[in-house]
Amino acid sequence: MRRASIGLILATSLALAQSTHVVQPGETLYRIAQQYGTTVERLEALNNLSNPNQLRVGQTLRLSGQPPTPPVNRRTDLPTPIEALxxxxxxxxxxxxxxxxxxxxxxxxxxxxxxxxxxxxxxxVLLPIPALQAPGIYPVAVELEGQEIRLEIQVVAGSFGRFILQLPPDRAALLVPNTLRAERAKVVGSCDWNRPQQWSGNWKKPVNSNRITDPFGTRRSYDQGATYSFHEGIDYGVPVGTPVRAPADGVVGLAQALFVRGNGVTIDHGDGVCSGFWHLSKILVKPGQRVKAGDLIGLSGNTGLSNGPHSHFEIRIRGTPTNPALWYYAAP
Ligand SMILES: [Zn+2]
Known part of the structure; x- marks a missing residue:
């Protein structure tokens, strides 16, 4: 009787082991992903994690299935032809x-x-939530013809990591506010926000790597002082010369050398969604060129303000950077 129940417990936990994993001391999301033949980004999407480095020991992770859909509110008391929002x-x-x-x-x-x-x-409507937006409840005003509807969305903290960058003086000299602002304006301005949607379905990973050296949202400080920025994309640790591919269909916005971002490419995917690829060793596309998901756009490198070979990938919505990991499994 006793043996039978122990056998049952073992069988049950083996079955569970295929769909969930309990985090053990010293484990990282990268190691867990390797163990189960999955990816860090997939585990992020399945478990609604914003920072793969902030696992709790004892936390149960889902390993398979569909990413959870957030609880939605619904209104049906709207002017025709709207049936629901x-x-x-x-x-x-x-x-x-x-x-x-x-x-x-x-x-x-x-x-x-x-x-x-x-x-x-x-x-x-795609509403980007800034990574540094203070948690809280925020109003949303929907302006229809002749009617305004007020909604609320709660923003929850993403518990991101912190990182103090040590830069040699010649590279730190690049961090002049005017230089940063001008370069950002160039990146954001390289996409036409009125272009219709070009992508369909989930996005592909731009580099063939599971090695994330810096996830989205890490709070950054360059001056050992107060945090004043955050990591705007995902860094994949790949050797110089690794192929970088378009994650989805679009039109090349910018393809040129930048001070901070090094050799950079942006792709305009329409509906205000623009991807960016920095620190390339080689750019293989031209502005205005149409690209399909999977097309080669450049080779990874270590150019610009970079402290080692890696490939940076970001997604901006109307200029605001958002977590790219979600787009691989649950693109809007
Ligand atoms: Zn980066």
């Missing part, structure tokens, strides 16, 4: 909150959120 009740810092209209025709209007205005495109 759905929006997430809650979202993490650095994520994308998607508002969706059900309607028989295109809904004209815009949405105001956190001081910016977002158009309704294809009966949907």
């Amino acid at each position: 759905e929006w997430p009740r809650q979202t993490l810092q650095g994520n994308v909150a998607v508002l969706r209209f059900s309607a028989t025709q295109a809904v004209p209007g815009q949405v105001r959120f956190l001081g910016s205005t977002y158009p309704i495109q294809q009966n949907r």
